[in-house]
Amino acid sequence: MLYREAGQFKSSYAQDQQIFPILQDRIGVVLFLAFAFAVVPLVGDQYWLSAILTPFLIFALAALGLNILTGYAGQLSLGTAAFMAVGAFMAYNFVLRLPWLGIIPSFILAGLCAAAVGIVFGLPSLRIKGFYLAVATLACQFFVLWAIQRWGWITNHSASGVITAQKITILGYAVSTPAEKYVLTLAIVSVMALAAKNLMRSETGRAFMAVRDMDVAAAVIGIPMMQTKLLAFAISSFYCGVAGALYAYTYLGTVEPEAFTLDLSFRVLFMIIIGGVGSILGSFLGAAFITLFPIFLNIASGGISHAFGVEISHALVSNLELIIFGGLIIFFLILEPQGLRRLWQIAKEKLRLWPFPH
Amino acid sequence: MAASLMSAPQIHLQQGSRNIGDVVLSVESVSLSFGGVRALQEVSFDVREHEVRAIIGPNGAGKSSMLNVVNGVYHPQRGKIRFKEKEFTDMDPHRAAAMGIARTFQNIALFKGMTVLDNIMTGRNLKMRCNFLQQALWVGPARREELEHRRAVEEIIDFLEIQHIRKTPVGRLPYGLQKRVELGRALAAEPTLLLLDEPMAGMNVEEKQDMCRFVLDVNDQFGTTLVLIEHDMGVVMDICDRVVVLDYGRKIADGTPAEVRANQAVIDAYLGVAH
Amino acid sequence: MNFFIEVLGGGLLAGVMYALAALGFVLIYKASGVFNFAQGGMVFFAALTFVSLLERGWPFWLALVVTLATMVLLGIATERLVLRPLVNQPPITLFMATIGLTFVLEGLSQLMWGSQPHGLELGIPDVPMEWLSEKTNINISQFDLFAAGVAGILVAVLAVFFQKTRIGRALRAVADDHQAALAVGIPLQHIWAIVWSVAGFVALVAGLLWGARNGVQYALTFVALKALPVLILGGFESIPGAILGGLIIGATEKLAEVYVGPMVGGGIESWFAYVVALLFLLVRPQGLFGEKIIDRV
Numbered sequence: 001m002l003y004r005e006a007g008q009f010k011s012s013y014a015q016d017q018q019i020f021p022i023l024q025d026r027i028g029v030v031l032f033l034a035f036a037f038a039v040v041p042l043v044g045d046q047y048w049l050s051a052i053l054t055p056f057l058i059f060a061l062a063a064l065g066l067n068i069l070t071g072y073a074g075q076l077s078l079g080t081a082a083f084m085a086v087g088a089f090m091a092y093n094f095v096l097r098l099p100w101l102g103i104i105p106s107f108i109l110a111g112l113c114a115a116a117v118g119i120v121f122g123l124p125s126l127r128i129k130g131f132y133l134a135v136a137t138l139a140c141q142f143f144v145l146w147a148i149q150r151w152g153w154i155t156n157h158s159a160s161g162v163i164t165a166q167k168i169t170i171l172g173y174a175v176s177t178p179a180e181k182y183v184l185t186l187a188i189v190s191v192m193a194l195a196a197k198n199l200m201r202s203e204t205g206r207a208f209m210a211v212r213d214m215d216v217a218a219a220v221i222g223i224p225m226m227q228t229k230l231l232a233f234a235i236s237s238f239y240c241g242v243a244g245a246l247y248a249y250t251y252l253g254t255v256e257p258e259a260f261t262l263d264l265s266f267r268v269l270f271m272i273i274i275g276g277v278g279s280i281l282g283s284f285l286g287a288a289f290i291t292l293f294p295i296f297l298n299i300a301s302g303g304i305s306h307a308f309g310v311e312i313s314h315a316l317v318s319n320l321e322l323i324i325f326g327g328l329i330i331f332f333l334i335l336e337p338q339g340l341r342r343l344w345q346i347a348k349e350k351l352r353l354w355p356f357p358h
Numbered sequence: 359m360a361a362s363l364m365s366a367p368q369i370h371l372q373q374g375s376r377n378i379g380d381v382v383l384s385v386e387s388v389s390l391s392f393g394g395v396r397a398l399q400e401v402s403f404d405v406r407e408h409e410v411r412a413i414i415g416p417n418g419a420g421k422s423s424m425l426n427v428v429n430g431v432y433h434p435q436r437g438k439i440r441f442k443e444k445e446f447t448d449m450d451p452h453r454a455a456a457m458g459i460a461r462t463f464q465n466i467a468l469f470k471g472m473t474v475l476d477n478i479m480t481g482r483n484l485k486m487r488c489n490f491l492q493q494a495l496w497v498g499p500a501r502r503e504e505l506e507h508r509r510a511v512e513e514i515i516d517f518l519e520i521q522h523i524r525k526t527p528v529g530r531l532p533y534g535l536q537k538r539v540e541l542g543r544a545l546a547a548e549p550t551l552l553l554l555d556e557p558m559a560g561m562n563v564e565e566k567q568d569m570c571r572f573v574l575d576v577n578d579q580f581g582t583t584l585v586l587i588e589h590d591m592g593v594v595m596d597i598c599d600r601v602v603v604l605d606y607g608r609k610i611a612d613g614t615p616a617e618v619r620a621n622q623a624v625i626d627a628y629l630g631v632a633h
Numbered sequence: 634m635n636f637f638i639e640v641l642g643g644g645l646l647a648g649v650m651y652a653l654a655a656l657g658f659v660l661i662y663k664a665s666g667v668f669n670f671a672q673g674g675m676v677f678f679a680a681l682t683f684v685s686l687l688e689r690g691w692p693f694w695l696a697l698v699v700t701l702a703t704m705v706l707l708g709i710a711t712e713r714l715v716l717r718p719l720v721n722q723p724p725i726t727l728f729m730a731t732i733g734l735t736f737v738l739e740g741l742s743q744l745m746w747g748s749q750p751h752g753l754e755l756g757i758p759d760v761p762m763e764w765l766s767e768k769t770n771i772n773i774s775q776f777d778l779f780a781a782g783v784a785g786i787l788v789a790v791l792a793v794f795f796q797k798t799r800i801g802r803a804l805r806a807v808a809d810d811h812q813a814a815l816a817v818g819i820p821l822q823h824i825w826a827i828v829w830s831v832a833g834f835v836a837l838v839a840g841l842l843w844g845a846r847n848g849v850q851y852a853l854t855f856v857a858l859k860a861l862p863v864l865i866l867g868g869f870e871s872i873p874g875a876i877l878g879g880l881i882i883g884a885t886e887k888l889a890e891v892y893v894g895p896m897v898g899g900g901i902e903s904w905f906a907y908v909v910a911l912l913f914l915l916v917r918p919q920g921l922f923g924e925k926i927i928d929r930v
Contacts, residue, residue: 013508013512017504017505017508076725124915127915128915130725131724131725131728135861135862135907135910135914136911136914138858138861139904139907139908139910142903142904143904143907143908146900146903146904149900150898150899150900195494196494198493198495198496199490199493199494202493202496202500202504203479203483203486203488203493203504204490204493206472206479206480206483207483209471210472210480213469213470213471214470216451217467217468217469218469219451219452220429220431220451220454220455220461220467221455221480221481221483221543221544222452222455222456222483222484223452223480231490262855266732269729273729278471315743315747316744319740319743320740322736322743323736323740323741323744325736325740326734326735326736326739326740329732330715330730330733330734330737333719333722333729333730333733334718334730
């Protein structure tokens with residue numbers, strides 16, 4: 001009833017190109033953002049803000065980065081965690097050694113460092129395609145982690161390789177409570193998500209998708225292979241780098257290189273598979289799913305424990321988590337290769353007809 | 359094969375008078391082999407500005423390979439290509455596109471994951487000037503550029519009569535429409551030379567008439583020089599100015615459609631007479 | 634000089650172990666075009682099942698047979714539940730499905746048998762061969778030689794199987810073109826079930842040897858990752874390539890660790906093999922024995 005396009009005509013190309021062409025969508029998004037920015041920090045409880053919402057946003061940003069590279073540009077990457085690590089550790093270094101820069105410029109510079117690493121390890125993509133490229137990114141993943149642990153200056157010669165993120169102050173205002181960190185993260189992620197959406201609906205995005213779908217044809221129509229692929233690596237790594245910096249500063253606090261292992265890379269890859277490859281919304285849906293799922297499982301097992309008086313061990317729950325994760329990946333790949341985002345689209349299409357059957 | 363030479367569908371189309379100019383593309387003694395297979399042997403011919411040239415020949419004659427050489431996808435072992443006064447021994451696809459050569463492929467090379475509109479928009483990429491930072495911000499120059507190119511692409515969509523499918527993912531379209539979209543993508547680049555690899559393959563009579571109409575309109579309205587590979591003799595006789603015939607990688611005839619049709623070597627090649 | 638030979642020898646033998654891990658991948662890739670990331674999970678599952686049965690007092694050969702049977706069942710189940718529904722999807726989708734499968738296997742193994750590491754005794758001690766050490770002062774472990782021997786026999790058997798037998802020929806046909814194989818009457822599903830079972834057997838052998846060397850623990854799953862550089866060098870479809878690739882990777886990795894490592898802080902084993910593979914890919918994307926890919930437009 002409410003969700004109708006009837007009467008909404010587009011009389012200019014500008015209107016047609018909007019991110020949310022349907023009025024109800026626009027209203028919905030504005031309300032949602034207002035809620036997220038204004039209401040949640042005031043009423044949200046500490047645990048939810050610091051342990052669920054903030055990491056969700058951070059992972060959504062990393063998933064966005066990976067989606068740009070793997071989903072839109074078709075270059076499979078298993079090095080996401082390495083790029084996040086570069087972002088985290090370089091942000092630490094910038095804040096430590098150039099404290100007059102300020103936190104946001106430090107994050108940006110850290111992201112640029114990650115982008116530089118991304119370009120270097122993206123060079124093989126000019127000769128190697130598809131699955132083999134994953135190997136190049138694996139080399140990156142292992143090498144970066146090794147470098148962080150071996151090159152003392154990165155961790156300011158800390159004995160154990162662990163660094164502690166400094167306190168964040170923006171223009172003299174301290175950002176220290178969970179609510180404040182959440183709002184900062186939300187602001188950064190929103191801006192970057194908007195930028196990503198703009199990029200993907202303009203020529204850059206089309207060039208990426210062309211390279212993904214058929215790179216020989218893309219070359220024939222004039223799309224420059226090298227610039228396009230390296231740009232994809234650079235932008236993607238930038239996003240992952242900023243996500244890594246946020247990971248250190250607004251979530252973890254103390255950061256060790258072991259936080260950025262191959263496991264994390266796989267985790268982000270799962271987010272985009274489940275959420276929807278090649279979709280901005282999908283990155284968010286996938287990140288939400290993977291962040292919330294273990295919590296849901298914990299609550300469910302707690303509930304079953306109480307209901308049946310059975311002791312469900314922590315180990316059992318985490319093994320079940322693994323099995324269900326793996327099973328869900330397979331399930332999504334078989335039944336809905338386009339992931340949660342496609343399910344969302346289908347739901348919206350049904351909503352357009354509701355309450356009529358067709 | 360003889361049957362198809364004689365009883366091809368009769369396509370009656372008006373051809374306006376065109377000013378066929380000087381030689382714009384010239385292929386000189388090009389030889390190409392893959393391992394032991396010799397795809398092209400010492401093939402030479404030229405193409406004049408504003409004309410519609412056909413390359414015909416039995417299957418495996420090397421026609422697609424010839425287009426691939428012109429466009430830089432394959433690199434010939436010997437020979438030269440001269441385009442717009444510049445000589446190349448080796449063209450590369452990016453340079454070919456930048457110089458104004460566009461093409462379509464025999465086995466449709468569209469980007470299956472994108473919509474029709476997006477596919478044709480990719481054809482405009484060489485004309486887009488804004489960098490990615492400007493596009494990320496989507497204000498001012500990037501936005502204006504995007505809308506301006508959208509306008510140009512919509513003109514092509516109108517021209518090809520595919521408005522109703524502009525937002526459909528290309529992978530879902532029937533074969534004939536996909537070929538039309540591919541033509542649209544090639545046109546979007548506003549090419550000087552358009553290479554069409556079997557543009558009418560797999561189409562019924564009506565679709566062929568439509569396609570011929572589009573091809574001739576492109577030549578008429580935009581003055582684009584066309585080189586097309588075609589199997590349908592009726593089409594070739596009707597719309598082409600000059601024809602090159604290839605067989606087993608060699609050129610066996612070159613002239614107007616009437617001349618070529620009467621050429622004994624050509625008839626032998628199609629009938630499969632041993633030679 | 635002796636030290637060099639020792640390191641080289643150790644590296645070559647480690648390489649044999651890598652090759653053993655890579656073999657399972659080659660088998661499945663050869664027959665179904667899928668890069669089975671779950672091979673590592675299969676190695677872990679096989680090793681863990683075997684060790685757990687042994688610890689419950691089962692005799693060696695019975696445990697072996699039962700584990701093998703389980704692996705065969707696993708292979709058939711995988712084919713039916715994962716591969717068949719995904720039969721026409723692009724390879725990248727299948728690869729991601731096998732990543733999912735790895736996690737399922739991991740969770741399943743630990744669910745069934747617990748997650749502590751286990752030691753595994755195969756009866757061959759990891760001590761240097763005495764007569765060699767006494768004569769030439771070179772220490773090469775008995776166990777390593779045993780593993781090399783087993784791997785060698787396995788490779789020889791598989792190579793003969795693929796080249797000479799009827800089933801081997803059918804497997805190669807299927808790998809080349811599913812439709813054509815069906816057209817000449819090759820029963821596709823049976824073939825895949827056979828292949829995955831053989832891969833399961835190889836996983837078992839690899840699991841036992843690796844498990845005896847390093848202990849049966851979760852890290853075994855990532856055998857898949859170590860096999861990748863080997864496969865890149867040797868090509869994904871070649872059995873002799875897997876051996877050669879394994880030897881090269883093993884040797885260069887060990888030599889680099891010992892001779893180059895100290896200059897840059899050590900620990901380069903974690904990434905060296907990948908960088909070697911990467912450099913190799915840049916020069917020869919199809920590996921030593923692979924087939925050159927020609928892009929036809």
